Amino acid sequence: MKKGCFLIFGAVVLCIMIVGSVSVAEEKVIKMSTTTSTENSGLLDILLPVFKKDTGISVKVLAKGTGASIRDGMDGNVDVIFVHAKAREENFVAEGYGTKRYPVMHNDFVILGPAFDPAGIKGTKDAAKALRKIVEAKSKFVSRGDDSGTHTKEQELWQAAGLSLKTETKEIVKKGKKRNVSFKSPGGIGEWYFSIGQGMGKTLIFAEEKQGYTLADRGTFLNYKLGRKEGFDLDILCAGDPALFNPYGVIPVNPKKYPHVKYEMADTFARWLISGKAQALIANYKIQGQQAFFPDAVPDTK
Amino acid sequence: MDFFVDSLSSAILLIGSLDPELFEVIGVSLKVSSTSTLIASLVGIPAGFLITFREFRGKALLITVLNTLLALPTVVIGLFVYAFISRRGIFGHLDLLYTQEAMIIGQVILIIPIVTTFTISAVSRIDERYRETALTLGANALQTAWVVFREARFGLVAAVIMAFGRVIAEVGISMMLGGNAKGFTRTMTTAMALEYDKGEFVLSVALGIVLLTVSFALNIIFHYFQGKARV
Secondary structure, rough: HHHHHHHHHHHHHHHHHHHHHHHHHHEEEEEEEEHHHHHHHHHHHHHHHHHHEEEEEEEEEEEHHHHHHHHHHHOOOOEEEEOOHHHHHHHHHHHEEEOOOOEEEEEEEEEEEEEOOOOOOOOOHHHHHHHHHHHHHOOOOOEOOOOOHHHHHHHHHHHHOOOOOOEEEEEEEEEEEEEEEEEEOOOOOOEEEEEOOOHHHHHHHHHHHHHEEEEEHHHHHHHHHHOOOOOOOOOOOOOOOHHHEEEEEEEOOOOOOOOOOOOHHHHHHHHHHHHHHHHHHHOOOEEEEEEOOOOOOOOOOO | HHHHHHHHHHHHHHHHHHHHHHHHHHHHHHHHHHHHHHHHHHHHHHHHHHHHHHOOOHHHHHHHHHHHHHHHOOHHHHHHHHHHHHOOOOOHEEEEEEEEHHHHHHHHHHHHHHHHHHHHHHOOOOOOHHHHHHHHHHHHHHHHHHHHHHHHHHHHHHHHHHHHHHHHHHHHHHHHOOOOOOOOOOOHHHHHHHHHHOHHHHHHHHHHHHHHHHHHHHHHHHHHHHHHHHO
């Protein structure tokens, strides 16, 4: 009898604990899909704790490629997305999946390569020209190949370089309709062009290992180059071309499409990111003395 | 429901269009997995025989260790091999990382315990009298082993099937040591992981269906051998 009472008491306590933790979680957590480059750069580790202090909301981060992050938003799996592929973001809003795109910041892409520079691109300012040289020399090039913002940018650059691109198209069925998925590359797949389909960090490691060229965002590169004990054995060989510009935007998922999303909190987060305070944090975020991101929003006058 | 219909029709479209990338991916998977299974079998089956028939100190401990290794996570093997073959590692100058050879090394380590322990259990199950009879008829150690081998064929083929199934389905080692480079080290499983990361779930599931189909076809072939072994 005594044992039974004890068991019931224990069960009740356990139930209260579970219910309690769930209701707390429901009040104060939002989910955000973001790009691996945002996560790898370390910026979120600075921003999110301050945001939590200001509003009491914690943000659960799911780091993926831009393609998958946008997909998460389209499926209503997250409350907010924070990505860098402007045209696709605007599409996302136009199709009614997001409420509004808030421009947050930008950084730039850089072309990295080994110190011995087999294609001789060092000092070239024109990104398209640098890429042409890499192709002509058939030097190793490591591509994200994961449909991310960085990969989208890379494909744009190949196009701008005026190279004849190899396009592979696959037919798939979506919502009962046939649709094409395409993949563009300058050729040389499996010989000198490595398309590895992984995040920015893995791509840097792969390129370092193979001593090849790659396109990376400056933030992640700085973190690998200067923020690690091991260092990083590739250098910036081409940077500063406006074509390498990389804008980030934050978009709350539209509650009209998915009533279950926590729109209020997601929008609070988006507005906080473009507030003077967050913008100042972004501007001051330095990796070994170098500014990694440049705030894009007009600081509000609150 | 739509999702599965879409995936299934995509899978059929993929196979029907003889998509070259699909066949490349299947080719890499089969090549790497069968090579590692072959190597692991050549090491694991004789090792299993030796462990079963030789008496030595620490035999029970060795078997326990092998059983524990059955649960070895692929990421642990991946990390371990990575540390040796990366440019900063001891074998860095061989430029092995992110090649098919690297994947094979990792996979062999993964399945040697499987082949060995399954061989031990297959061989131990054979009636002791077979061995004794062979020995009394004047067979030497090698001939005796051959008698037991023939009797244990069913279990030994099962060991190889298990090992092959493990490597063709694993993703951790292929991703960490192969690097998922298109047309080079991209396998069926890493391709699926990639399509998932890209948000192309339909394509990912389509690849999954193809993977299952290929495994099914292979198992039919294996089963044929097992069936023969029974007779």
